[in-house]
Amino acid sequence: MTDTPMKAPGANIIDALLPPEMALACETAGVAKAGRDALALIVLGLLAGAFIAFGAIFMTVVLTGAGELPWGVARLLAGIVFSLGLILVIVGGAELFTGDSLMIVAFASRRITLGALLRAWSLVYVGNIAGAVGTVALVFLAGQHGFGGGAVGKTALAIASAKAALPTIQLFFLAVLCNVLVCLAVWMSFGARSMTDKVMVIVPPVAAFVAAGFEHSIANLYLLPYGLAIKSWAAPEFWAAIGQGAAAYPQLTVSGALHNIAIATLGNLVGGSLMVGAVYWFVYLRRRA
Secondary structure, three states, X not given: OOOOOOOOOOOOOOOOOOHHHHHHHHHHHHHHHHOOOHHHXXXXXXXXXXXXXXXXXXXXXXXXXXXXXXHHXXXXXXXXXXXXXXXXXHHHOOOOHHHHHHHHHHHXXXXXXXXXXXXXHHHHHHHHHHHHHHHHHHHHHOOHHHOOOOXXXXXXXXXHHHHHOOOHHHHHHHHHHHHHHHHHXXXXXXXXXXXXXXXXXXXXXXXXXXXXXXXXXXXXXXXXXXXXXXXHHOOHHHHHXXXXXXXXXXXXXXXXXXXXXXXXXXXXXXXXXXXXXXXXXXHHOOOOO
């Protein structure tokens, strides 16, 4: 006889899940998300919006003063630090609209209804808006745009202005490509056995989409309102410090921001649900359904 407790079957398995098992895990996660109550979805969405905003804050600071680096190197650094946002979402536990486009797997398997899918997407998106915009208010009131002699705010204005100026078709396809990479990161995280595994599979795809200049709707829910807040309410001392005025950013408008967010949201949904979720469902779960 021995006093050593018996371990559950599979307790010592450390190998990552294989793609067919990842597909089942994704389907199960979609069912669980659809079954959450409305308040839980909104609060978890709020957390995700704030987490993605933290990644965007980190990216803005790192890009400040990086102009002397080669463009690609600066973008790579920005992407690596921005991955903080999705790491917090996946490891910390939150609901992100772009990642939740993979719920299409559960819908295609007839495990959830269209109404349940749209309900979850809508509630999470509302929460993401609240989290991202709420973070804008906190960061602006904290005066971070004045850091570095106004350099951080100038970088934020440049980022937001460039996004608001993107033409519709280009913006749409940049958003499609973005969420292909984001959802691949989320997809691979379903196969991870440890927290370290999750972080390792999240960073490369996220760094790639930022470095490539793709468009993420929830990140833009922070970056564009933050740029607008600086343009509208920054003190005269800020403008004097950067040697510019609000008129230097004519393309950064409310209508331009709303256009970007709307088109980026549509493109993200197409990229994540159809080009990742639906494809993997077709390969691994179609016969089962």
